[in-house]
Amino acid sequence: MSTVQSNWDGLPVVGYPDADGVPTDVFPLPAEVPVDIPEVPGRHRAEHFESEPPAWAGQYLPYSVGEPGRAATEVVSVPDPENWHRRDSVIDGFVVRPEGGPPLAEVRAASLRGLSHRAYGRTRQDEYAYQLTPDGRHLVLCVADGLSSGSWSHYAAEVAARTGVTLLVNALAHTEPAELDWDRLMREVAGHIVAFARKRVPGGAELEVSEVAEWMSTTAVYAVAALGDEVMDVHVGSVGDSSAWVLAEPGWVPMADVKNADADVHSSAVGALPLVPAQPVVRRHAQVAPGEVLVLMSDGVGDPLHNGTGEVGRFLAHSWRNPPDDLAFAAQVGFHKRSYDDDRTVVAVWPLPRLPR
Template identity: 50%
Template sequence: MDTATGHHADPPAAPAPDWRGGVRPYEVGDPGRAAANVVPVPDPAGWDRRDTVLDGFVLLDGPKKPIAEVRAASVRGLSHRHYGRVRQDEYGFRRTDDGRYFVIGVADGVSSGPMSHKAAIYAARWATAKLAAALASTEPQGFPWGAFVRSVANRIERRGRELLGREDADLREVAGHLATTVLYAVVDLRPVDGAHTVHLLSIGDTSAWVLRDGKRWEPQAAVKNDGAELHSGSVHALPVPPPAEPVAVRTTVAPGEALAVVTDGVGDPLGHGTGAVGAFLADAWAVPPASALDFAAQVGFARKSFDDDRTAVAFWPVART
């Protein structure tokens, strides 16, 4: 008590905590009720399948000579968390042994197939390693994409028969149990006039985007359901080979820009890149997020009506000095 005034003295202020940080989920517009109410449940048949995986690193051209920043994350969607099903998305990446190319594979297992995550693993990991090895003897502009895609389809088909325990299972039966879309990106790490050439090959609705000027999303293929009166969820997926010879798309990405390869869990809400989700991701990814944890939280943003698995691999070139 203050003897002069007769009032109790205020207690001393608590010292500031000797730590900083915190995690708050990202929301874009109306997050919907599921974002707060879903209780994640594990898949009893998939204990070794992680809910969320993430990576973040720098590609170097020698000591203290960065070429690019890379962030990657795959996040189980609210629907799969609620119903106790594994994450069906997958990503993979490799730098070729000679250091020339960075190869990305992003795959989205078809939800109707109970083992589609296994197809996505082959398409994203095994096939990306195979592609990186093949680039040792073939440049991207002359790469035999059709033969490569057929080899990936055949590998998934063979694995499907093994999992089903039926060597006589036909292709359609296998595809009903495990199927996946996929997109491959081959980035030339040797820039020309400051820009990196990128070759993109897509099977299905996994998509690639370039963020120009830190604010404008440029799709590298036709936007899903663009101009359609009714939304369609049907996509082509491996192991069924594409009906026509696949053709790679060529683009560039330069310092101040970003390449993002995403599954439809990100691509669908992104739309044409001009709405609220496009603005959010442009702000978030104008420069590389500070950590892979930040990037994963951004990939897992909450938005009403979008509850699919989310996967993104992003590449930010660094200006040469």
């Protein structure tokens, strides 16, 4: 059985003292002392700013899809005083190029604290992780979404994402993706969440699994993308409503049943670790070719996306046909839409065409 050891202690606090600034009028120069200030070309001359174009370009406007809602402009973001070292926003963008070889894929990832958590001073409870196997054959990904009902659910999401990805990387050393035991993976991840809680929750040594779930629970979606061929073979396993999609020419193709797709009344009830599902994890498989995108997301994006045919689906499809700049990607993940104020997390992979040798 694979094991993972993690140091979950916080990093030491590093202080950044303010520099002492002295106002210029505290020690004024005597009037009788001449002050010779050389003229700097263009400085203090209004015509300079009028006649020369600025040496910069660009602007930023938040993305909105439909009605953004009042929260988009009225929420005042406040930090979580219990989680100073957990960041509001995490962003990554890179090319997968094993051992200096040709580029095989582009990856973008972003996890953003939602408007609700910003307003109420609660930490971001989503997490993502990724890792390339040592042989460079597979890219392993995860998006995890801690349930807001548990005050420590962000820890559950961290364990599910980081430990789960490491367990998959270890398993792929001797198992092909099609043969992965997803049920065993979920049990092992659940066990790590329980072990964490029993060690770190006050008085947690005797907690039952159901009691751990009240403190910390998380959904998780994992993907293993094979990089050997131009068309990526992708295998997915998940618990809960974090989802995996393929963005292809026809549009959004879900790799699992769409949440509340046919329900007259939408439900927010989801399965979540450390409670292991009673039913076996359903194996999902897809192929993703150059020009298409593999997308893993938490329900903060999945819920407004729904089945991909609405305005959110059209907006994201237009934005992600090609890999955007990583900061632009994060801004797109954080689009405003009325009543959707949950944390937002997306990991996207664009397979690249292979150049002829």
